[in-house]
Amino acid sequence: MSTFQTASAPLKRSRFTDVEVWSAFDTGWSSGEPKSLICCDVRDETRDVKTFTFQCGDFQVLAFEPGQFITIVPSINGQAISRCYTLSSSPARPFTFSITVKRVPGGLVSNWLHENLHAGEQLTAYGPAGTFTSTCSDARKLLYLSAGSGVTPLMSMTRASCDLAADVDIAFVHSARSPVDIVFRKELQLLASFKPGLHVLSVCETIETEPEWIGPVGRLTLEILLQSVPDFLEREVFTCGPKGYMDAVQALLAGAGFNMEHYHQESFDLGDPSSPVVVPVAAPSMVPTGAFTVTLAKSGRTFQMSHDETILAAAKRAGAVVPSSCSQGICGTCKTAILEGSVDMNANGGIRQREIDKGFRLLCCSRPTSDLVIDL
Ligand SMILES: Cc1cc2nc3c(=O)[nH]c(=O)nc-3n(C[C@H](O)[C@H](O)[C@H](O)COP(=O)(O)OP(=O)(O)OC[C@H]3O[C@@H](n4cnc5c(N)ncnc54)[C@H](O)[C@@H]3O)c2cc1C
Ligand code: FES
Structure with a gap:
């Protein structure tokens, strides 16, 4: 198994920082x-x-x-x-x-x-x-951990580092169902063959589709990580994959003593669309109890809900058609003006301060603290 540990020479900064390059292309979409x-x-x-x-x-x-x-x-x-x-x-x-x-x-x-x-x-x-990007950090030693379609953001980060000849050291460990399910397999191998500091490893749950597979088999374990990326505790970690995978990665890293301040993750999972989104609630003394009446201004429809539910989940349950996508407060699709009343919102980057100032809220991560009239 290959080892991703870097040479002891300090990493130099690349000629341009990522942020400078992106802003040069800013078209304002x-x-x-x-x-x-x-x-x-x-x-x-x-x-x-x-x-x-x-x-x-x-x-x-x-x-x-x-x-x-x-x-x-x-x-x-x-x-x-x-x-x-x-x-x-x-x-x-x-x-x-x-x-x-x-x-x-x-x-x-x-x-x-x-x-x-x-x-x-x-x-x-x-x-x-979205805020899940390696440009949020100055770290030059990175560990990308992905599973399934969670490879996509890390692939974009890897391709960008190659295109910009960025002076970074990337250990990219991807988990797949089987060798034929490894997305970008050939391209990652090719990039690793010419990009100094890029090391790629795939871990396959089963190898029925390719019995001659010589990489690690099973799920990502501390042993695999220690063997392949012995300096992983020194790296900035970016993780994307199904919820179960990310929970396991977090537990693995935390158990190994990793400083979780250097951990970043993004989830593609929606969870059960019918259940409330799990977001941290306000301090117990601040949480209002009882039922609130929500009025949809355009249709005149009303429904009752409690603070335990998100407005999106309750509105859908009541039969309202509300545009939504991520259900995690990150995409902004469910942004709606609150015409009367107040809510607790736990957004995750999907709304700007100036939109909040104008009275908009993300319904997928907002819960009522009074009766509401909303612009739907
Ligand atoms: C920030 C972000 C980035 C993403 N990036 C990617 C990416 O790069 N690549 C990628 O492939 N995906 C990505 N996703 C996931 C993507 O947005 C979709 O969620 C995914 O493609 C599934 O959408 P769908 O319409 O096919 O499935 P949906 O119709 O939304 O269904 C999803 C699942 O829920 C089940 N389901 C649907 N309705 C109900 C119901 N009422 N009750 C119970 N179960 C139900 C379905 O059977 C299915 O299993 C991303 C998500 C987020 C939030
Ligand atoms: S559905 Fe994405 S922010 Fe609400």
Whole structure:
């Protein structure tokens, strides 16, 4: 098994910091504005993953930070449905950009994309958003841990580092179901063959599809991590994958004494759409009890709910159609004006202060603290 430990020479800074390069391309596509995208290529990555490449309909270049996502809004059976997808391409190649989508069994949009989106077709999208990016840190020693489609933000970060010849040391450990399910397998091997400081390892749960596989088999363990990245405790860690995987990674790192201040993660999971989003609640003494009446101003419909539920979950339960995507306060799709009343909101980057000042809130991570009238 290869070892990712760096040589003892201090890492030099690259000529440009990532942030300087991204801002040079800034075209001002605000995350709140819809844009028409043209699909220019569709590529099979694995048996259930495809990459869709786009350009802006107005041929603007796209400025984003590696790790950010866009929210696409395909019209499916006459209904506009929003979903977030991370930009898997490198922001240093801004003329086209890609999303890489895994089919989710029973999933509406992922299957629609796989079956219906072809080169030449148009799609509406909302601009790049999200705070899960390696540019948030100055660290030069990085550990990327991903599983399944969680590879996409880390692939964008890796591609960007290669394109910019960034002076970083990246250990990239990806977990897949089996060798044929490793997304970007050939490209990662190629990048690692010429990019100094990039080391890639895949861990496969089963190897039925490729019995000659010589890499680690099973799930990511402390033993695998210690053998392959012995200096992992010194690295800035970025993790993306299913919830179970991320819980296991957190437990593994915390158990090994990793300083979790250097840990960053993003989840693609929505959880059970019918249940409330789990967000930290306010201090017990501040939490109001009892039922509140919520009035939807446009339809005049009312429903009762308690502070235990998010407004999004309660509104959907009451039959209201509320645009939403991430259910985690990160994408901004459920942004709605609160016309009367007050809420507790636990946003995760999906709303700007100036929007909050104008009375908007994210319904997926807001809970009422009084009766409400909302602009729906
Ligand atoms: C920030 C962010 C970035 C993301 N990036 C990527 C990416 O790069 N690549 C990628 O592939 N995905 C990504 N995702 C996930 C993506 O947004 C979608 O959630 C995913 O594609 C599934 O969408 P869907 O419409 O196909 O499935 P949905 O229709 O939303 O269904 C999802 C699952 O829930 C089940 N389900 C649906 N409705 C109900 C219900 N009422 N009760 C119980 N179960 C139900 C379905 O059967 C399915 O198993 C990202 C998500 C976020 C939040
Ligand atoms: S649905 Fe994404 S912020 Fe609410």
